[in-house]
Amino acid sequence: xxxxxxxxxxxxxxxxxxxxxxxxxxxxxxxxxxxxxxxxxxxxxxxxxxxxxxxxxxxxxxxxxxxxxxxxxxxxxxxxxxxxxxxxxxxxxxxxxxxxxxxxxxxxxxxxxxxxxxxxxxxxxxxxxxxxxxxxxxxxxxxxxxxxxxxxxxxxxxxxxxxxxxxxxxxxxxxxxxxxxxxxxxxxxxxxxxxxxxxxxxxxxxxxxxxxxxxxxxxxxxxxxxxxxxxxxxxxxxxxxxxxxxxxxxxxxxxxxxxxxxxxxxxxxxxxxxxxxxxxxxxxxxxxxxxxxxxxxxxxxxxxxxxxxxxxxxxxxxxxxxxxxxxxxxxxxxxxxxxxxxxxxxxxxxxxxxxxxxxxxxxxxxxxxxxxxxxxxxxxxxxxxxxxxxxxxxxxxxxxxxxxxxxxxxxxxxxxxxxxxxxxxxxxxxxxxxxxxxxxxxxxxxxxxxxxxxxxxxxxxxxxxxxxxxxxxxxxxxxxxxxxxxxxxxxxxxxxxxxxxxxxxxx
Numbered sequence: 001x002x003x004x005x006x007x008x009x010x011x012x013x014x015x016x017x018x019x020x021x022x023x024x025x026x027x028x029x030x031x032x033x034x035x036x037x038x039x040x041x042x043x044x045x046x047x048x049x050x051x052x053x054x055x056x057x058x059x060x061x062x063x064x065x066x067x068x069x070x071x072x073x074x075x076x077x078x079x080x081x082x083x084x085x086x087x088x089x090x091x092x093x094x095x096x097x098x099x100x101x102x103x104x105x106x107x108x109x110x111x112x113x114x115x116x117x118x119x120x121x122x123x124x125x126x127x128x129x130x131x132x133x134x135x136x137x138x139x140x141x142x143x144x145x146x147x148x149x150x151x152x153x154x155x156x157x158x159x160x161x162x163x164x165x166x167x168x169x170x171x172x173x174x175x176x177x178x179x180x181x182x183x184x185x186x187x188x189x190x191x192x193x194x195x196x197x198x199x200x201x202x203x204x205x206x207x208x209x210x211x212x213x214x215x216x217x218x219x220x221x222x223x224x225x226x227x228x229x230x231x232x233x234x235x236x237x238x239x240x241x242x243x244x245x246x247x248x249x250x251x252x253x254x255x256x257x258x259x260x261x262x263x264x265x266x267x268x269x270x271x272x273x274x275x276x277x278x279x280x281x282x283x284x285x286x287x288x289x290x291x292x293x294x295x296x297x298x299x300x301x302x303x304x305x306x307x308x309x310x311x312x313x314x315x316x317x318x319x320x321x322x323x324x325x326x327x328x329x330x331x332x333x334x335x336x337x338x339x340x341x342x343x344x345x346x347x348x349x350x351x352x353x354x355x356x357x358x359x360x361x362x363x364x365x366x367x368x369x370x371x372x373x374x375x376x377x378x379x380x381x382x383x384x385x386x387x388x389x390x391x392x393x394x395x396x397x398x399x400x401x402x403x404x405x406x407x408x409x410x411x412x413x414x415x416x417x418x419x420x421x422x423x424x425x426x427x428x429x430x431x432x433x434x435x436x437x438x439x440x441x442x443x444x445x446x447x448x449x450x451x452x453x454x455x456x457x458x459x460x461x462x463x464x465x466x467x468x469x470x471x472x473x474x475x476x477x478x479x480x481x482x483x484x485x486x487x488x489x490x491x492x493x494x495x496x497x498x499x500x501x502x503x504x505x506x507x
Contacts, residue, residue: 041134079104112141164259300335360386379419388427410440433501441495
């Protein structure tokens with residue numbers, strides 16, 4: 001019985017050996033397939049630095065077998081020898097595993113590797129072999145170096161930028177800021193900014209309200225740009241601020257701020273705007289020049305021609321001739337004054353330099369003299385009183401033109417078969433301005449129908465009277481230039497009142 005059991009045990013042992021032998025080729029095949037699919041270099045090196053086992057990716061078996069037994073330093077690039085030697089010494093002396101990087105030219109290209117080295121020990125705990133697994137990381141290494149380089153360049157760019165650049169979290173706390181932001185923060189806020197602090201702690205209350213409102217819009221995905229004016233060293237400092245969302249993996253994680261010094265641009269735009277205004281002003285002055293010539297010069301010229309014609313008729317009568325010559329001299333002197341005034345206005349850009357004291361009484365006398373024929377033909381009654389404000393500091397040719405046109409209109413737009421009754425006065429208006437008031441009892445204007453067109457270019461409202469509709473348009477332009485205004489009251493069939501309000505200029 002005992003012999004039978006012993007024989008059975010022997011048979012079982014034999015069968016196990018046969019099964020193991022049957023499995024070995026299968027296992028070897030599996031290991032071989034696994035090894036061939038690995039992208040890593042695998043080496044087993046003994047204490048004498050000889051290669052015991054080696055696997056090279058995409059390398060024929062024959063070539064790998066030929067490397068077995070060779071010194072590992074004979075088959076590896078010189079550039080890796082120093083680190084390889086240190087690794088082998090550490091493994092065989094301490095038995096500790098280690099990881100290190102190596103690099104160098106391999107098969108005509110520069111490559112990077114991560115090396116994992118571990119010890120294979122015997123039953124006594126002694127290290128018999130060093131086991132290397134080397135994986136190429138060239139692509140990852142190059143990408144990392146490029147990322148680091150890009151980050152360094154970007155950091156250098158931001159730090160070297162003259163623009164203010166800051167990053168905030170979603171609670172508007174400073175995460176990062178560049179050198180310009182830190183340096184300018186002291187004069188902008190009176191203290192230096194600090195990482196971790198909320199930005200509104202550095203802003204004036206009114207500025208903080210605007211910033212927080214815009215910040216919330218940016219958190220909703222908007223990009224906000226606005227301007228802020230500060231005072232730096234007693235001068236205006238204009239800052240253009242742009243707030244925009246910062247995303248990471250499509251998630252909004254914060255807000256960036258870029259502040260650009262716009263002082264020079266704002267000053268340039270201000271100068272440009274001033275130059276444009278001056279050009280527009282000069283252009284309007286030139287437009288008015290032709291009209292003024294047709295009125296301010298034409299009237300004395302017509303008067304001169306009429307006086308010369310009369311002089312030719314009465315030249316044999318000494319008394320009459322002397323009177324006509326006196327009138328001719330007066331007209332010629334006025335004509336000379338008008339020409340000088342016009343040249344002065346057109347050649348000087350600054351309004352203040354062409355302003356002078358204008359005696360309203362004297363200027364209105366000249367206007368009545370120039371319109372003498374029209375006054376006599378219409379049998380007009382003109383009552384004027386400038387005692388309320390006899391002298392106005394203004395542009396003489398403009399005041400003359402305003403007086404001339406308003407009186408001329410009152411004479412033109414009289415009632416049929418009714419002599420015009422006109423009153424003119426000057427006084428201090430409740431607004432603090434000087435008022436020159438013209439009132440007549442003429443045919444009037446329907447202000448409900450024409451009020452928005454009354455001072456329009458080439459606008460006429462009565463076709464039975466000769467004219468081009470330029471007078472009111474141009475005196476309105478001149479009054480605007482003088483920074484005044486004109487008010488109109490009119491009732492159809494009853495008359496019209498014009499009030500010219502001009503600033504009380506002080507010398």
